[in-house]
Amino acid sequence: MCKWMPPIAGLRPDLAVGTAPAVLPPFPSAASICLACFTLLLVAGTALGGCPPGGAGGGGREPLRALAGGTNCSWTLERHTRSYNHLEGDVRLRRLYSANKFFLCIDKTGKVDGTRRKNYADSLMEIRSVSVGVVAIKSVSTGLYLAMSKKGTLFGSVKYSPSCKFKERIEENGYNTYASLRWKHGGRQMFVSLNGRGKPRRGHKARRRHPSTHFLPMLPS
Structure with missing residues (x-):
């Protein structure tokens, strides 16, 4: 049988004479606690x-x-690269300024071109998110939609159709690219593009990393 020993005055019962001191586990560090909490959340x-x-x-x-x-x-x-998944149904008024220093515009005849005039009426675009990461681009002054044909040619369309849908993507340099959602060429995406003279390039000749396909959506002044 074990005989109970009264504690010595001033000492804890577990440290009294005749008993072995209890070994307390080390208290976890703050970093360990944070790591454990983060793991539990995951x-x-x-x-x-x-x-x-x-x-x-x-x-x-x-x-x-x-x-x-x-x-x-x-x-x-x-x-x-980021997509506008939180902007579905959102509408923005912007001027698409290319890395080649031209503003994308659509005139009343449906011709797509580039201009250096900052406040040119035909360059003001309504960019509407029609689904996650997909937009429709419409000229405010002419009411025509930016569209791409099967051959990669850009034109202004009176009616909204699948050819008017473009995948909007923010690239590493902060510029946006717009690739046709409907059409591809040999399995490769076809992009909206303006060359060094401000003329539209055929979609199959444009590449994502080329400056001609890069546009900066600018707020109208």
């Missing part, structure tokens, strides 16, 4: 089929890659 988000905060539409400028397989998250660890 696991909980995956179990619910969602994405952790800061992903698409969450306002994070540098998204993360989803850690759990099968989770439908659009964000990645590497720098990813």
Whole structure:
């Protein structure tokens, strides 16, 4: 049998004579606690089929890659080009200023061209998001939609059709590119493009990384 020993005055019962001192586990550091909490949040988000905060539409400028397989998250660890997934149905008035220093315009005859005149009426565009990352571009003054033919030719269309849909993407340099949603050439995307003289290039001759396909949507002054 064990005999109970009364504690010595001033000492804790577990430190009294005849008993071995208790060994307390080390207290976890603040960094360990933060890491554990973050891991729990990731696991909980995956179990619910969602994405952790800061992903698409969450306002994070540098998204993360989803850690759990099968989770439908659009964000990645590497720098990813952004799409306007939060602007579906949004309408913006902009002038599309090319890296070649021309404003895209559509005249009343349906001709697509470039102009250096900043406040030219035919260059003011209504950019409407028709679905996630897809826009329709319409000249405010002429009411014609920017469209691309099967051969990659740009023209102004009176009626809105699938040929008027363009995939809008922000590139690494901050400029936007607009690729036809409907038409491709040999499996390659065809882009809206203005050459060094401000003339439209055929879509199949344009490449995403070429300055002729890069446009900066500018607020009307």
